[in-house]
Amino acid sequence: MSSTTTTTVTTHGETTGIPPCNEIIQTLVEAGLGHRLLLPTNSAYESRIESWWALNSRLHPWCIVQPHNAEEVSTILKALLKTGSDSNNSNNGEWHIAVRSGGHGPRYTNNIDNGVTIDLAHMNQASYNRETNIASIGAGGRWATVLAELQKEDVFVPGGRDGSVGVGGFLLGGGLNYFMGRQGLGCDSIKNFEVVLASGKIVNANAQENSDLWRALRGGGSNFGIVTRFDMDALPSRNISYGLRMMSSDYTSEFVDAVVHFTDHFHEHDGDALVPWVMHTSRLAHVGVVAAAIYVNTEGDENSTAFDRIKQIPNIHPDRTFTDSYAVAAERSQMAGGAWTTNATLTFKNDKQIITRVVDLHSQFVQTLMHALGGENFDSMSFLQPLPGFIGDISNKKGGNVLGLETRHNMIMWTGGILVKTNQNDYDMAHGKLMALMADIKSYAASVDGEGRLKYMNYADPSQDCLGSYGEENVEFIRQVAARYDPTAVFQKLVPGGWKISRVGVE
Ligand SMILES: Cc1cc2nc3c(=O)[nH]c(=O)nc-3n(C[C@H](O)[C@H](O)[C@H](O)COP(=O)(O)OP(=O)(O)OC[C@H]3O[C@@H](n4cnc5c(N)ncnc54)[C@H](O)[C@@H]3O)c2cc1C
Structure with missing residues (x-):
């Protein structure tokens, strides 16, 4: 199942021109792991960099090391620490280590310019x-x-x-x-x-x-x-039924009602799932902001009544619906990367006025970016995922986690995302606007006593205090x-x- 090939490097005498890096390479070679290294001089290095999902995560480490099992990870870690650590483990700020699995996290989380990236790609059994x-x-x-x-x-x-x-x-x-x-x-x-x-x-x-x-x-x-x-x-395993519905923003009120209703009644339809969002997409720039929802019945029931409200909203083109194994569904949905991108996230109570405000604020955000970048140069989304209290109860019954999920209130997890297709300057500007959008949503939710605590790590901007929100x-x-x-x-x-x-x- 290995997805990449590690080039065998004979690093004897090979120099990178970066003294601490030469030392690292030497140590890894001595540890018997020279053949697990990818150096910038290896032909496979650049294509591996391109496998990071976000363009802004495609940093260029001094070397990438690709272990095949836990023992090799252990050897690598020990070798790197032997080479690099001072008594304070701060490494005098000289170089650092990044760890990467699928590479879908945002910038600064899974790759590094000044140092070594441990890439787990071969540990994919x-x-x-x-x-x-x-x-x-x-x-x-x-x-x-x-x-x-x-x-x-x-x-x-x-x-x-x-x-x-x-x-x-x-x-x-x-x-x-x-x-x-x-x-x-x-x-x-x-x-x-x-x-x-x-x-x-x-x-x-x-x-x-x-x-x-x-x-x-x-x-x-x-x-x-x-x-x-x-x-x-x-x-x-069993088949799941899933569909994608795209709706015009003329039906915002009905869309918000459907999200609120699904979230409050999720416990009656615990075999269903709804992923609603509003978006601007460069492909449909002429249509403006649209609402969308993925609806899933995990028992393969194409006619689940959980989605009646969403399905009553006129669609802008026929829904795409499928019934397949979950494996096929995951294979089929793979969002392309390669843009300058980030997310930001927060939670608030499942409340019609807050969600309506989010939809309005997101539309204003899109207008600003359209003006600055042109509609064809960016995508933006505001996901509004149901997170009712009973999910926290399930987590607790299964041994608990550390997210501190709300169990008393039904919540919505907002995730704002941008994909900028032009350049870093445009991205920096759009990122600033996204963070401002989040601040506006947070302050509105607080003003109506609806602010939630959780900032979910998997959807957060690196600047957000996720663990503090637990x-x-x-x-x-x-x-x-x-x-x-x-x-x-x-x-x-x-x-x-x-x-x-x-x-x-x-x-
Ligand atoms: C298109 C897309 C769809 C998504 N869909 C969902 C979704 O449906 N549900 C959801 O919850 N999230 C979703 N996410 C968010 C996703 O879960 C996070 O971005 C997650 O961090 C990606 O995991 P990764 O292994 O690909 O990331 P990576 O960037 O490789 O890793 C993320 C972080 O975890 C650390 N890490 C990874 N593996 C290890 C390890 N083995 N040991 C120690 N640290 C490790 C890395 O150092 C990094 O800090 C989605 C993201 C994208 C871009």
Whole structure:
């Protein structure tokens, strides 16, 4: 299942012109891992850089190292720390380490210019044990290939909806999925993590062994070590029915009503899923902002009544509907990357006036960008995903996670996204406007007593304080677990990408 080829490098005498990098290469060669290195001088290096989803994540590390198993990850980590760390693990600010799974995270989280990127791409195996009903999934897999492998065994796990998203980041951040109404977040189905700690020790974290680490890794991100395998409860495979409806913004009121109603009645339709959003797309620039919804019945029922309200809204062209295995659905939905892009996210109560305001604010945002960039040069979306309180109850029943999900109120998770197709300057401008849009939504939600706490890591801008949004108890818990398993704070200092417990409170 390996998706890339590591070029064998004979690094004897090879020099990169960067002294600390030569030292790193030498150390990795001495550790027997020279053949796992990709250097800028190797032909496969540049095409690997292009596999990062967002253009602004396509940084150029001194070298990429591609381990094939947990033992190699351990050897790499030990070698890098031996070369690089000072007593403070700050490395004198000289170079750092990034960790990458599917490469779908935003800039600054999964790649690095000044240092080494550990790319888990070859650790993409998926297998199923019928006796234990556990699916074991390599941390560098992508959901389309993982689900296709599990489908051969007639099972699945609640994973990504987009097939090209990586397993590692998705599960460590939580994992919103089509099966949430019954299974909770993706991370709630993880029975065991195999983790390489900063010391190089390989440990398991589950309900019996290192149980604090097990819970902390359910949503706690890259604060504790490098996860090399996820063991998840499997479910018997079946077909799901799914459709995409596109609606004109003339029906905003009906659209908002349908979102509010679905969210408040989700518990009665826990086998269904709705992903609603409003968007401007460069392909349909002439049409203006449109509303859209993906509707899914996870039992393969094409006529589920959960979507009656959405389906009563006239569509702007015929819905695209399918009934397939989840593996095929994930394979079919893979959003193309290659643009300057970021997301930002927050939560608020499931309230008609807040959602209506979001739709209005998003339309104004689009107008501003149309003016500045031209409609054909960007896409923008405001997702409005239902996150009712009973999902938090499911998570708690399955052992809990650290996101601090709201259980008392039905919430909506807003995610704003932009894809800019021109250049970095335009992106910087659009990014600033997106952050301003978020601030406006937040202040409106607060003004009507509807603001939520959670800033979901998987959809956040790197500047957002995601871990801080998990609530004081969870923050303190993550802090203690990080200190216990990474006492010299390697994953806070030498591996700076992602949301770090040491940076809670900084936004
Ligand atoms: C098109 C698209 C669709 C999406 N759909 C969904 C969705 O349906 N539901 C949802 O919840 N999210 C979704 N997301 C968000 C997605 O889950 C996050 O971007 C996630 O971080 C991607 O995981 P990755 O492995 O591809 O990312 P990467 O960028 O490789 O990793 C993300 C972060 O996790 C760290 N990391 C990754 N693997 C490991 C590991 N094994 N050990 C330690 N740290 C690790 C990285 O260092 C990085 O900081 C989507 C994103 C995109 C772009």
